[in-house]
Each structure stands twice: as structure tokens, then as C-alpha cells.
Amino acid sequence: MSKELVLFFLKRITGVSTTLFVLFFITFFTLRLAPGGPFDTERAFPAEVRANIEKKYELDRPMWVQFSHWMRDVVHGELKDSFQYFGKPVKEIIVESLPSSILLGVLALFFATGVGIPLGCLAAWKKNQWVDRFVQLIAVSGLSLPSYLLASLLILLFCTYLGWLPPALWEEPKSLILPIVTLSVRPLAILIRMTRTSMIESLHSDYIRTAYSKGLSDSKILFKHALKNSLIPSLTVLGPITANLITGSFLVEIIFQIPGLGKHFVTAVINRDYPLVMGVTLVYGTLLVFCNLCVDLLYHWADPKMRIDA
């Protein structure tokens, strides 16, 4: 490894740790400063009971002490127990629900890239023809349709009227279809637009003209020469897209009753289940940072011009 590469990694690692620390800090204190607490019930507990509960969960200590204890526990690989699922370790909840969230996100990512990039190419190839218009209509509709509405329409059509697919739950491969489609529509639309724009640009460039004059076939020019260069802009959005697929799945998880992490995040925030919120934040933060790192590496691999600035 060269010296520059070591420096690059050191810089990245400090950057990543600061980002994560800020994230935990913000999440922790936002949630704590919010009115209401985990043990606020309709009928108030007797004062002694309350004091005991708060003592057990360290809620009576100053906030910064609680935060530093949480950080210490994380370093030791401890995550405490959830409040809302009495005594269930946060670690267990995460281990149970993370796989479905990741499966959902990864499949949606494959679907979005697998359909979005070819459609974008097609639209650029047939620019201003009816195919292009149609693809662009799909893209702009995808951007304008909130995921819960799309989900409702899909459920109405495929479950209520046609009866082809199950409306909810996470049991058979068939029940994956609607959640994946719902989750991937927005990234799909974004990818179509990005690929189309950059593809049109590269189809006008000199090296494509050269390729034509060499007598190469259309498909070879399109897929071998133009596509590779026009994928670079799409790669930049892949980071945020992956992030949104993993963390943005909460609505889809709620609608289709999928036992995923996003659903836990929302209910935990609402119920002030501090340990669970922090646990999910830890997982999300790590995943997001990891995704971004992967995209950076991909970027370096795809665009040699980027390597100089590293």
C-alpha cells in the first residue's frame, strides 16, 4: 500500500467515526428532549415505583452520563433491553428484523437498477419518439407518486380485485413482489432520468461518432461504449438510493406488515423506547456509512479521473 492510500483510509476512518458520533449524539438528545417518556401511561405509577423503574434503566442519571454509558456499552457490544417489548434485548430484535429489511432493500435495488438503467438507455436511444415519451411518463409519475399510494393501488388491483397476490405479511416468495415494486419505484424513476440524460450526452460525443465510423453495430456502441461512461452519474446517486432503500422502507414495512427494522424505528420513536431507537440508529448509521464507502470505491473503479483527487 502506498502512503497516499494509507492516508486516504485514515482520513476516511476519522470522517466516518465523526459522522457516526454526531448521528448518535443528535438522535439521543433529540429524543430525550422531546416531551413524554417511555413510562408515561394513562394512569400514573406510584412515585416509588416510578423511581425504581427510572433507577433500573438509569433514567435518573444526568443525560450526558446516560449517553456516555450508551457509547461505552456499544463499544463492549452491549445494547440493553427494549422498553416496549418488556425485557427483550435490543440485539435480539435487530437480529430478528434486520434480515427482512436488508432482503427487501437489496431486491428493490436490483429491481430498480435492472429495470431503470435499461429503460433510461432505451429512452435515450429512441429520443423524442413515443417509447421515450412513455418511459419519461413512467419516470415522472414514479417521482410524483408517494409510496403509500402506489402500495394502496397495487393492493387494490392485485389483491382485492384480481386476487393474485397476498396483500400483506412476509410468508411466501409471492408476498415479496408488491413491497419490492413499491419500494423501488422512486429510485427506478431517478435512475431512468439520470441514465437517459447522461446517455443522450454520451451519444453525442466524439468517440461515439468514431465508433460509428468504424462500422460497429448499434448494440455494441450502445452497451459497450456509451453505457459505461453514462453510468458514472448514476453511480453518484446509488449511495443515497441504497440508503433510502434500507432506511426508507419503514412505510412499506408498515403497509405490508413486514417485520422489518424501519417499522421498529417508527414505533420505538413514538413510544420513546430509547434503547431500541439507539440500537436501530446504530445499525442504520453503520449500514449507511458502509454503503457510501462502497459507492466511493465503485466510483474510483469506474472513473479513472477520480483517482487523482483521492
Place this chain on the structure above:
Amino acid sequence: MKGKKLFSISIGFLLLISLFSTFAPLVTKYSFEEQNISERLESPSFHHWMGTDNLGRDLFSRILYGARFSLLSGVLATLIALLIGTITGTVAGYWGGWVDHVLMRIIDFFMIFPTLLMAILLMVLFGRGFTGILFALALTSWITQARLVRAQTLQIREMEYVEAAKALGLGPIKIIYKHILPNLWGPILVSLSIQIPTNIMSESMLSFIGLGLQPPYSSWGTLANEGFRAMKSFPHLIIFPGLVLFLTLLAFNYLGDELRDRYEVR
């Protein structure tokens, strides 16, 4: 030509829906909270254009009154975000140095983390309801504005007329106000046309999961939430609010596309 036509239709639709919701009492004779149990869950008819909900409230009226909250929260949150974003963006872009460095760090941070999850956290901090939504959306969306304004300021800063102004002894605040801001209108307009629908959509999602407005007030998101629960037997309850929301967002998106082409902002 096609773009221009869509542009006009979009503007027309948005104007129409803003006017209708502003003057809702003149458009519909039903109030949004008037319950009429004998007419509950009716399908669309001549009396109730879009049917009624489970308390017999006229859905068309509820959508019109809901538009007030949906549009207002989207627009106001974007304007607050624009104010914060323009100030930080021009300052960071013009001065550079550590101010710029700090802003870029913050932007990087927000770029990684999904705004909707942040908004959920902020919602519980500020409390459910209109102001909560406003602040949650504004605080998560000013980053986009700041990034855009900063990038544009960096470009304008290098222009000769700015140099000339400097040579004439104008102070930085005057230069920003007189020479940089006027050149930012195009990009700002474009960013508004992108951010407003994003915020309207975020509001509807927050409302959909029950973090938005509380009854009897409703936005399109809360209507969709109610509609979703009764969807299987009474699909009109989700289809109409959904359709209006979709058309509004579509209009904003067409508007944004045209503006982007016109001002050549990427």
C-alpha cells in the same frame, strides 16, 4: 412545444387548486367537519362529488380544506428552508475558509442520512401538528438549498463584475446583496419547484403514519391514512385524495423540469 403546453397546464392546475382551497367555503357548501351519520360512506354522487367518509363528512370538502394544510406546509417549510439555505449558502460560498468547511461537513452529514427519519425524530421533539411539521420539514430541507446556493455563489464570485465591485471598495454584504443575490433567482426558483413537492410528499408521509395533523384538521396525508384503512370496502376514500395529491405533485414536477431547462440548472 410539448414542454410549454405541459408547463401552462401545470401552472393552471396549481393555481386552480390553490384558489379552490383558499376560497373553499365558496366552492363547496359542506364544511370539512360537519358530520352526517345518515349519509356515511356513500359512493360518489351528484350531492357528494367524491362520496362521504365514515362519519358522513363530504370527501370533496375535506380534500379542499386539506389542500390548505398540505400546500401551506410544503410552501412555508420550503420558504423557511430557503431563507436559512440562502444565508448560509452565500456566506459559505463567498467567504470560503472555515465557514465553508463547517457548512460542507454539515451538508455531507445530511446527505448521508435520510431526511424522513430525521423528520420523524424532529416531529416528536416539536410535537405533532402544523408547527411541528413545518419545523421538521424546514430543518431537514434547508441543506438542499444551501448546497445549491453555495455552488452558484462560488461561480458568481469569480465573475468580473464582482471583482470590479470589490475594486470599487464595496463591502461583502453589499456585494452579496447587490451582485450575487440577483443572479441567484433562476437557481432559487428551480430549487423551489423541486423542494416544494418534496416537502408536500414528506408531509403526507408523516401524516400517513399518524405523526401529522390531529383531527378534526386534515391534510391529504391524513385523508389517505383514513382511506387506507377502509380501502378494501370503500376504495373512493383513498383514490380521490390520492389522485389530487398525485396530480399536484405531477404538476410541480413538470413545472420544475421546464424551469430547469429554462435556467439551465442541472
